[in-house]
Amino acid sequence: MTSRSSLNLKLAFSILAAFLLSMAFSWFLHDRLSERDAYALIDSTFENVQDELADCIDERLVLVCMAARERLEDGYPDDTESLRNLARELRVTEVSIADEKGDIVRSSVDDYLARPGRPAFNFAATDDTVANEMMGLVDGRYTEYCQPFRSNPANDNWRKFIGVWRHDGGFFEIGCDAKALQSLARSTCVDLFRNWHVAGTGGIVVTTPSGLVLSDYEEPNREGTQFQEPDGSVFYWKRKEIESFPVYVMIPKGSAAVQRNVLVGSTALLNGAALVFVALLVAVVISAFVRQQIRAQEAKELKMATDIQLSALPKVFPPFPDETRFDIWASMETAKEVGGDFYDFYFIGQDRVLFLVADVSGKGVPAAMFMMRAKTLLKSAAQTGKPVVQVFEEVNNALSEGNSSCTFVTAWAGEMNTRTGHVTFVNAGHNPPVVLRSGKPELLKSRPSLALGAMPEIHYRVGELQLEPGDGIYLYTDGIVEQPNKSDELYGEDRMLRVLSDPERRGKDILDAVLEDVRRYAAEVEQADDCTQLLIRYRGEPDVVSHEYLPTMEDLARATDDVAAALESVPAKAKNKLLIAADEIFANIVRYSGATRWALFVVLTHHPEGVRLIMSDDGKPFDPLIHRDPDTTLSAAERDVGGLGIFIVKKTMSPVTYRRRNGKNILSIGKDYGD
Amino acid sequence: MEIKTTTDGTRLTIAVSGRVDTVTAPELAAALNFGDATCVVIDLADVPYMSSAGLRLLLSSHKTMIGKGGELQIANAQEAVREVLDITGFSDILNLV
Numbered sequence: 001m002t003s004r005s006s007l008n009l010k011l012a013f014s015i016l017a018a019f020l021l022s023m024a025f026s027w028f029l030h031d032r033l034s035e036r037d038a039y040a041l042i043d044s045t046f047e048n049v050q051d052e053l054a055d056c057i058d059e060r061l062v063l064v065c066m067a068a069r070e071r072l073e074d075g076y077p078d079d080t081e082s083l084r085n086l087a088r089e090l091r092v093t094e095v096s097i098a099d100e101k102g103d104i105v106r107s108s109v110d111d112y113l114a115r116p117g118r119p120a121f122n123f124a125a126t127d128d129t130v131a132n133e134m135m136g137l138v139d140g141r142y143t144e145y146c147q148p149f150r151s152n153p154a155n156d157n158w159r160k161f162i163g164v165w166r167h168d169g170g171f172f173e174i175g176c177d178a179k180a181l182q183s184l185a186r187s188t189c190v191d192l193f194r195n196w197h198v199a200g201t202g203g204i205v206v207t208t209p210s211g212l213v214l215s216d217y218e219e220p221n222r223e224g225t226q227f228q229e230p231d232g233s234v235f236y237w238k239r240k241e242i243e244s245f246p247v248y249v250m251i252p253k254g255s256a257a258v259q260r261n262v263l264v265g266s267t268a269l270l271n272g273a274a275l276v277f278v279a280l281l282v283a284v285v286i287s288a289f290v291r292q293q294i295r296a297q298e299a300k301e302l303k304m305a306t307d308i309q310l311s312a313l314p315k316v317f318p319p320f321p322d323e324t325r326f327d328i329w330a331s332m333e334t335a336k337e338v339g340g341d342f343y344d345f346y347f348i349g350q351d352r353v354l355f356l357v358a359d360v361s362g363k364g365v366p367a368a369m370f371m372m373r374a375k376t377l378l379k380s381a382a383q384t385g386k387p388v389v390q391v392f393e394e395v396n397n398a399l400s401e402g403n404s405s406c407t408f409v410t411a412w413a414g415e416m417n418t419r420t421g422h423v424t425f426v427n428a429g430h431n432p433p434v435v436l437r438s439g440k441p442e443l444l445k446s447r448p449s450l451a452l453g454a455m456p457e458i459h460y461r462v463g464e465l466q467l468e469p470g471d472g473i474y475l476y477t478d479g480i481v482e483q484p485n486k487s488d489e490l491y492g493e494d495r496m497l498r499v500l501s502d503p504e505r506r507g508k509d510i511l512d513a514v515l516e517d518v519r520r521y522a523a524e525v526e527q528a529d530d531c532t533q534l535l536i537r538y539r540g541e542p543d544v545v546s547h548e549y550l551p552t553m554e555d556l557a558r559a560t561d562d563v564a565a566a567l568e569s570v571p572a573k574a575k576n577k578l579l580i581a582a583d584e585i586f587a588n589i590v591r592y593s594g595a596t597r598w599a600l601f602v603v604l605t606h607h608p609e610g611v612r613l614i615m616s617d618d619g620k621p622f623d624p625l626i627h628r629d630p631d632t633t634l635s636a637a638e639r640d641v642g643g644l645g646i647f648i649v650k651k652t653m654s655p656v657t658y659r660r661r662n663g664k665n666i667l668s669i670g671k672d673y674g675d
Numbered sequence: 676m677e678i679k680t681t682t683d684g685t686r687l688t689i690a691v692s693g694r695v696d697t698v699t700a701p702e703l704a705a706a707l708n709f710g711d712a713t714c715v716v717i718d719l720a721d722v723p724y725m726s727s728a729g730l731r732l733l734l735s736s737h738k739t740m741i742g743k744g745g746e747l748q749i750a751n752a753q754e755a756v757r758e759v760l761d762i763t764g765f766s767d768i769l770n771l772v
Binding site: 573586 | 696763
């Protein structure tokens with residue numbers, strides 16, 4: 001889990017870093033963009049200011065020019081000196097009169113006039129296209145014409161010329177240098193751009209060449225004060241001289257940055273939301289993945305533990321098909337987290353069978369491993385043929401040695417003499433088993449010894465009991481009796497005993513019935529622990545009849561009669577089946593085995609009543625169980641009767657076992673048909 | 676084993692009494708002589724059980740009668756016989772009445 005939270009932390013950190021990086025980049029990008037946009041706006045503003053300012057100045061100067069023309073038309077003299085006086089009076093720099101051909105015929109400036117060897121300045125003839133335009137006053141295109149303030153190409157003097165047409169066909173022109181322009185147009189400029197804002201809080205400032213404010217967008221009252229050039233760290237700004245007036249267009253950086261801030265802000269918001277969403281998604285996906293991995297790992301371990309536990313247990317029933325003196329059944333239902341239960345049974349000598357149920361403390365893989373060890377130790381100790389008590393003492397010492405985990409195992413083991421039904425048993429801290437006498441269940445209470453593996457050098461108490469034919473012993477683990485229901489009450493021994501007392505149930509059905517009763521009791525509550533059961537029933541000594549035959553049809557007929565006689569007491573339904581099966585086997589032996597002699601054992605078993613027919617022959621090896629079954633779905637024409645006999649035997653008899661021993665085929669077929 | 680044969684025109688009834696197994700099958704085989712009968716009834720009312728040796732005879736008789744355009748009926752099969760016929764799929768092939 002630590003690795004998972006540090007993974008989450010790293011993930012969160014990288015997401016945050018990526019977020020900040022992208023925001024910084026976005027900020028930088030939008031900063032550049034807003035600066036570029038600001039200067040583009042300043043440039044386009046200058047174009048408008050140029051038009052507006054020029055228009056106002058032109059309007060003012062045209063009035064001055066028209067006033068001068070009026071004076072001349074009213075008879076003001078037009079000699080050079082008079083024109084100079086007129087210029088001074090009008091506060092313009094120069095005054096000229098051109099005729100309809102464009103020649104300057106009168107002027108306050110001598111240089112423009114014709115002199116010997118040099119013609120007068122002619123507006124039509126000059127290369128200066130701006131000057132050429134003045135001819136529009138002659139040909140009627142204009143009634144007035146204003147040149148921009150510029151450096152005159154003729155003499156490099158900075159001038160602004162304004163012309164108005166004259167009734168006699170020529171035109172009248174005044175020229176203003178910067179000083180004249182300033183004095184004439186200054187009042188026009190005052191507050192001209194007062195309400196003209198640029199980019200919200202930016203604007204235009206017009207000053208005199210000496211820096212006195214004429215028009216200020218911000219503080220109209222500042223007119224006449226000295227203007228300080230804007231601070232480049234606060235403003236984007238540019239200065240241009242328009243018509244001799246210095247003009248500043250300025251945009252506060254804060255104002256220009258509004259758009260950037262809005263953009264970056266909204267991007268941050270969107271990116272942030274997206275990142276949070278992605279982070280949550282990733283966190284959910286990753287944690288789901290990790291959880292799934294953990295679950296899979298746990299499931300794998302659980303399955304491994306279950307596999308270990310189940311793989312070790314004998315699962316084929318009946319485990320000893322030829323055995324006619326006792327029956328044994330066992331089952332284990334593992335809990336979700338396995339509890340280390342096991343059962344086992346094996347012969348430990350002629351006529352001695354050992355059977356046990358055990359429960360390892362703890363759960364899961366460790367319990368399963370310990371269970372394996374305990375089971376193996378028990379079996380290897382038992383198979384030396386020692387009495388069960390000695391087996392327990394040896395195994396206890398082996399398990400106690402170096403048992404640092406303090407895992408132990410409770411076990412109940414019995415050793416039954418299959419001829420007599422006599423049982424000796426040892427109880428190492430296990431639940432008391434149930435003895436079934438004449439179908440009546442009774443708990444076999446005995447003082448238990450200590451569980452195996454708890455402490456070395458323990459002496460185990462031995463118990464004894466005598467089973468009569470038909471009696472049984474039922475072993476179980478606490479998974480059965482300690483299964484809780486939803487009120488947290490345990491299933492208990494009484495309920496178990498009630499199921500065991502039902503006389504209708506036999507063998508495996510008893511185990512199934514108990515398990516089902518436990519499940520019904522638990523209802524929706526999950527199985528708490530492994531539920532393990534084992535039932536052994538002593539059937540008593542069977543009645544055996546044996547005969548020997550030769551492989552002839554005569555002996556086959558004799559054998560048929562012998563079987564019929566031996567089965568006299570068997571109910572007709574079972575008897576007919578047994579007789580059919582016997583005939584099939586006899587026919588096989590006599591016709592096909594190549595045997596020189598064969599034998600029949602008719603074994604009548606008890607508790608429940610049953611029959612085993614055991615046939616042995618010294619013919620060639622033949623295992624009927626591995627023969628392929630005939631196809632019973634073919635039509636009459638396709639059918640033949642080969643293999644049908646064996647097929648009938650397999651279908652009607654249980655158990656059917658085959659062994660090859662001492663050069664003989666030994667086939668055992670049987671049927672239990674009652675109590 | 677006892678075998679009683681009665682003829683009613685082209686209808687031949689063969690009533691078997693006793694078990695049919697490897698020992699008795701040859702005796703029954705000898706009795707399964709259908710002559711010109713077009714309908715043969717094998718009555719198993721008194722047969723307590725029958726092994727595959729008997730099934731063999733029933734199948735071959737069935738094939739014979741079908742071969743000559745006639746009919747074979749198996750009548751009154753008892754429980755043990757019936758069960759063997761069912762297990763082996765012969766119930767689906769033979770004409771049980």
